[in-house]
Amino acid sequence: MATLRACLFDLDGVIVDTAKHHFVAWRRLAEELSIPFTAEDNEGLKGLSRVDSLEVILAKGNLVLDAQTKLQLMDKKNAHYLELVSSMSPDDVLPGVPAFIADAQANGVHIGLGSSSKNAPQILELIGLKPAFEAIIDGNQITLSKPDPEVFLLGAQALGLDPSECLVFEDAVAGVEAARAGGFPVIGIGNPGVLGAADSVVPGFEGLDWQAIPGLLD
Numbered sequence: 470m471a472t473l474r475a476c477l478f479d480l481d482g483v484i485v486d487t488a489k490h491h492f493v494a495w496r497r498l499a500e501e502l503s504i505p506f507t508a509e510d511n512e513g514l515k516g517l518s519r520v521d522s523l524e525v526i527l528a529k530g531n532l533v534l535d536a537q538t539k540l541q542l543m544d545k546k547n548a549h550y551l552e553l554v555s556s557m558s559p560d561d562v563l564p565g566v567p568a569f570i571a572d573a574q575a576n577g578v579h580i581g582l583g584s585s586s587k588n589a590p591q592i593l594e595l596i597g598l599k600p601a602f603e604a605i606i607d608g609n610q611i612t613l614s615k616p617d618p619e620v621f622l623l624g625a626q627a628l629g630l631d632p633s634e635c636l637v638f639e640d641a642v643a644g645v646e647a648a649r650a651g652g653f654p655v656i657g658i659g660n661p662g663v664l665g666a667a668d669s670v671v672p673g674f675e676g677l678d679w680q681a682i683p684g685l686l687d
Contacts, residue, residue, distance in 0.1 A: 471633035480584035482640035494549035504530035516641030518614035565674030618651025
């Protein structure tokens with residue numbers, strides 16, 4: 470295995486739990502369209518881009534809309550979401566994340582973000598972690614959603630590294646698939662039963678340090 474020189478983090482569900490805000494925002498939009506939308510439906514949107522998420526919801530309601538209307542609906546959902554996340558603070562960072570990032574940096578490891586969220590820079594700013602990230606690749610820079618590896622490939626490129634040198638942290642099946650497709654080692658954050666395709670799965674970053682990583686990837 471190549472020497473690991475960087476970490477590429479997904480945002481939602483890895484650094485912060487914004488899934489609850491996405492769920493409320495999508496449910497609000499779906500209700501306006503008279504489409505039922507449950508927590509289980511929301512699970513199916515994990516790792517998908519905004520446009521792909523909207524397509525899933527529209528298909529559930531058997532709605533066929535023109536491109537302009539879809540853009541308006543995505544803007545409306547995003548407005549709902551931004552309203553919900555505007556009060557986020559460093560208290561919203563998931564346990565152990567800042568300590569892990571600091572420990573990785575102390576070991577000379579570069580830190581990057583690979584997220585399909587178009588609001589990633591704003592959220593990193595709100596939670597106080599933006600200065601830690603040398604490369605931020607988000608939904609504004611990609612044309613292909615996970616499970617396509619584009620977001621991570623651009624992250625590795627921005628850091629000047631080979632995919633094999635960048636460890637990806639992901640909480641979604643589509644994200645794990647994207648990392649594998651791009652030739653990245655990947656650690657899943659969450660349920661091993663769901664993220665079994667990852668090289669290893671941990672429940673979170675609490676108590677995790679950089680020295681433990683090689684053992685997880687053996």
